[in-house]
Amino acid sequence: MPRLTRRSALQLAAASAVAAALPARGQTPPRDLVLWYKQPAIEWTEALPLGNGRLGAMVFGGVARERLQLNEDTIYAGSPYQPANPEALAALPEVRNLIFAGEYLKAQELIQAKRMANPMRQVSYQTIGELSLIFGVSSNASNYRRELDLERAVSTVTYTQNGTRFTRETFVSPIDQVMVMRLTADQPGKIGFQLAFESPQQAAVTIESPQDIVLKGRNGPHNGIEGALRFESRVRVVAQGGQQTTGHDELIVANADSVTVYMAAATNYKNFRDVSGDPAAITKAQIAAAVQRPYDTILADHIAAHKKLFGRVTFDLGRNEFADLATNDRIAKSLVQDDPALAALYFQYGRYLLISCSRPGTQPANLQGLWNEKLNAPWGGKYTININTEMNYWPAEPTALPEMVEPLIQMVKDLAITGGETARIMYGARGWVTHHNTDLWRATGPIDSAFYGTWPTGGAWLCLHLWDRYDYGRDRAYLKDIYPLLKGASLFFVDTLVKDPHSGFMVTAPSMSPENRHKFGTSICAGPTMDMQIIRDLFANTIKAAEILKTDKAFRGEVAALRTQLAPNKIGKAGQLQEWQEDWDAEAGDPHHRHVSHLYGAFPSSQISLRKTPDLAQAAKVSLDQRGDLSTGWAIAWRLNLWSRLSEGDRAHSILKLLLGPERTYPNMFDAHPPFQIDGNFGGTSGMTEMLLQSYDGEIQILPALPKAWPSGRITGLKARGGFTLDIAWKDGKADRVTLTSAFGEKAALVYDGQTQPLALKAGETAVFGLNGKGLVRL
Numbered sequence: 001m002p003r004l005t006r007r008s009a010l011q012l013a014a015a016s017a018v019a020a021a022l023p024a025r026g027q028t029p030p031r032d033l034v035l036w037y038k039q040p041a042i043e044w045t046e047a048l049p050l051g052n053g054r055l056g057a058m059v060f061g062g063v064a065r066e067r068l069q070l071n072e073d074t075i076y077a078g079s080p081y082q083p084a085n086p087e088a089l090a091a092l093p094e095v096r097n098l099i100f101a102g103e104y105l106k107a108q109e110l111i112q113a114k115r116m117a118n119p120m121r122q123v124s125y126q127t128i129g130e131l132s133l134i135f136g137v138s139s140n141a142s143n144y145r146r147e148l149d150l151e152r153a154v155s156t157v158t159y160t161q162n163g164t165r166f167t168r169e170t171f172v173s174p175i176d177q178v179m180v181m182r183l184t185a186d187q188p189g190k191i192g193f194q195l196a197f198e199s200p201q202q203a204a205v206t207i208e209s210p211q212d213i214v215l216k217g218r219n220g221p222h223n224g225i226e227g228a229l230r231f232e233s234r235v236r237v238v239a240q241g242g243q244q245t246t247g248h249d250e251l252i253v254a255n256a257d258s259v260t261v262y263m264a265a266a267t268n269y270k271n272f273r274d275v276s277g278d279p280a281a282i283t284k285a286q287i288a289a290a291v292q293r294p295y296d297t298i299l300a301d302h303i304a305a306h307k308k309l310f311g312r313v314t315f316d317l318g319r320n321e322f323a324d325l326a327t328n329d330r331i332a333k334s335l336v337q338d339d340p341a342l343a344a345l346y347f348q349y350g351r352y353l354l355i356s357c358s359r360p361g362t363q364p365a366n367l368q369g370l371w372n373e374k375l376n377a378p379w380g381g382k383y384t385i386n387i388n389t390e391m392n393y394w395p396a397e398p399t400a401l402p403e404m405v406e407p408l409i410q411m412v413k414d415l416a417i418t419g420g421e422t423a424r425i426m427y428g429a430r431g432w433v434t435h436h437n438t439d440l441w442r443a444t445g446p447i448d449s450a451f452y453g454t455w456p457t458g459g460a461w462l463c464l465h466l467w468d469r470y471d472y473g474r475d476r477a478y479l480k481d482i483y484p485l486l487k488g489a490s491l492f493f494v495d496t497l498v499k500d501p502h503s504g505f506m507v508t509a510p511s512m513s514p515e516n517r518h519k520f521g522t523s524i525c526a527g528p529t530m531d532m533q534i535i536r537d538l539f540a541n542t543i544k545a546a547e548i549l550k551t552d553k554a555f556r557g558e559v560a561a562l563r564t565q566l567a568p569n570k571i572g573k574a575g576q577l578q579e580w581q582e583d584w585d586a587e588a589g590d591p592h593h594r595h596v597s598h599l600y601g602a603f604p605s606s607q608i609s610l611r612k613t614p615d616l617a618q619a620a621k622v623s624l625d626q627r628g629d630l631s632t633g634w635a636i637a638w639r640l641n642l643w644s645r646l647s648e649g650d651r652a653h654s655i656l657k658l659l660l661g662p663e664r665t666y667p668n669m670f671d672a673h674p675p676f677q678i679d680g681n682f683g684g685t686s687g688m689t690e691m692l693l694q695s696y697d698g699e700i701q702i703l704p705a706l707p708k709a710w711p712s713g714r715i716t717g718l719k720a721r722g723g724f725t726l727d728i729a730w731k732d733g734k735a736d737r738v739t740l741t742s743a744f745g746e747k748a749a750l751v752y753d754g755q756t757q758p759l760a761l762k763a764g765e766t767a768v769f770g771l772n773g774k775g776l777v778r779l
Helices: 006-021 088-100 104-114 279-291 295-310 327-332 340-357 388-392 402-427 458-473 476-496 529-549 553-563 614-627 633-645 649-660 679-692
Strands: 034-037 048-051 055-059 065-072 129-134 142-149 154-161 164-172 179-185 191-198 202-209 212-218 230-240 243-247 250-256 258-267 314-316 693-696 699-702 713-720 724-731 734-742 748-752 755-759 766-772 775-778
Touching: 034 327, 048 142, 048 164, 048 340, 055 164, 055 258, 065 179, 065 230, 065 258, 088 104, 088 402, 129 230, 154 295, 164 295, 179 191, 179 295, 191 202, 191 212, 191 230, 191 258, 212 250, 230 243, 230 250, 230 279, 250 258, 258 279, 295 340, 314 340, 327 340, 340 649, 340 679, 388 458, 388 633, 388 679, 402 458, 402 476, 458 476, 458 529, 476 529, 476 553, 529 553, 614 633, 633 649, 633 679, 649 679, 679 693, 679 713, 693 713, 693 724, 699 724, 699 734, 734 748, 748 775, 755 775
Parallel strands: 699 748
Antiparallel strands: 034 142, 048 055, 055 065, 065 129, 129 191, 142 154, 154 164, 164 179, 179 258, 191 250, 202 212, 212 230, 230 258, 243 250, 314 713, 693 699, 713 724, 724 734, 734 766, 748 755, 766 775
């Protein structure tokens, strides 16, 4: 480690004074973590999202009429089902023969006829409907403002009408498991409204009292699968002063001083094979408990629970006059104005969304996270696991939200059960498999069509997140719990990999490079690059887990031997990383395809890196250049992560600008595919993290892709593999102060500006580094 001289110490002290002027950990510039607007939402993608992981609400903030679009995370269509096709196994040998004979279209035809799931579509995530509050006929108001405070997870609407100042606060409590809205005015007796439900579901409204209204319904059939879910949404309205009466399917409040509205929702879903729950009992108990607690206490507990998670990371890139504009105006002008605080807001919005749509005990974040206004959501609003579900969780570990991964882990445990049946029925294999989609009922068969669904490595990719949870947290008990999932996923490929008669390597067949058409007019192929990379990671992590747990010595030897036989990465004639085993890239159907599947090895994997495999890293850059930067929202986000991993900070920043532009970010900052998909939000947060901190292969890289557009800034609370927490401040484009704390005393190497120094901290020890002429030195 470089020695710190007296002169260097004085220089560092001066630099530290500048760093001290930045917000301290746990602080943020006033009101910079707020989305705000000067008018109510008209479109759904202008409304503001609230959620506690299970219950979701989109707040429109109207003056004459408030709309609250509602979701509960288990309201999907259909009922428990197993779509594995019993005809699939007999057709498998002929499908493989056709592929290896180069008859790819014939193989696709046979897969379509014999090897698709039955039914061939999965069920859709669905809305409960809307809760509306009608205040009057006039929407005329002054001093209007609506906002979403990311630090408090509270939506607030304020305006003046007829001389009275009105305020509405809304939040969804993870503690009390209810949505709460508080309506107040600065003059007594001024609050009045009619409250009612609207729902596209098969549902009916019951008025139980002047305070209580209940929406009861059931889901419908979907793709031939009958509905088996019952749901209930229960509302209690508690007014202070005034009168409460009932109308036709509505509650009426008049002349109140203040009003509190409580909403609970539940279904009879207990797990993917059990729908014996009692939604009425659940909602009654939740409402009864909530109304016994003072509003201020419910709000304070909600904010405290949210801040415990959200407040772990702070991010400051500085601010200018554009930070004072309304959020929709900033997004509209983001391509032409320099607004670094907008990037910081987007970063924290991704963390806010993950906290709001994925908590322990809930369903994982789906394509829309938690928020969906339709009965038939875009792409079913389910789990697309050939990139999108994984991207949802990319920021969880490095931005200090590991608890949010728990629903994903639980879903993988479910998939190991249903996927075990699919592996046996459709492949004659041990272990478990999941293809490119799943849903509430944990269906695992290939769906949609042979072209899109014939991809057996979805479950294997999900296993990377299981390993990452261990790699960051180093919890042996957790590793022991998830090891059977890693082993089962590996077993499937031990049984199903086949030798390519042309190359002699072991490959998947049939498979595809997700959703991309190669030169022979189909996606169907053997051993696409992505498959080989994913399985290489799966086998390596399974082996490491078995070694740590001191188990399965023979099995890990078998897997290690098979891993060496996997088809390697190849560089094509244009210098690109080949997407397929053959050099078909130049003749692919879409040279600018949204998926960059063959670059999985560079990110989220670390098989390809500048320091370890420079030739492959350069080939990855060529492939990215060929694909282009502008794509769908989530695809731009993947490119952002890749260019960051490849240490191209200015290129990454230019791609971030595209992501933040009005074509790919809606006024409420939701990501636009279009239409809305939440993965781009999470991918954006992850990509910015990668610009500032990367950890893999035992190294912690500081500011590996810092763009010139961010000359100074500070981020605190980031996590690195091995249990490290980092605060990083930089000035004039260079690291200024790095604070690193080791939770477990694991060894690592600190890398900055091409220099590497070993770390040997004890558990709980903190080290502070500053910059001198020779690089980072420990203070």
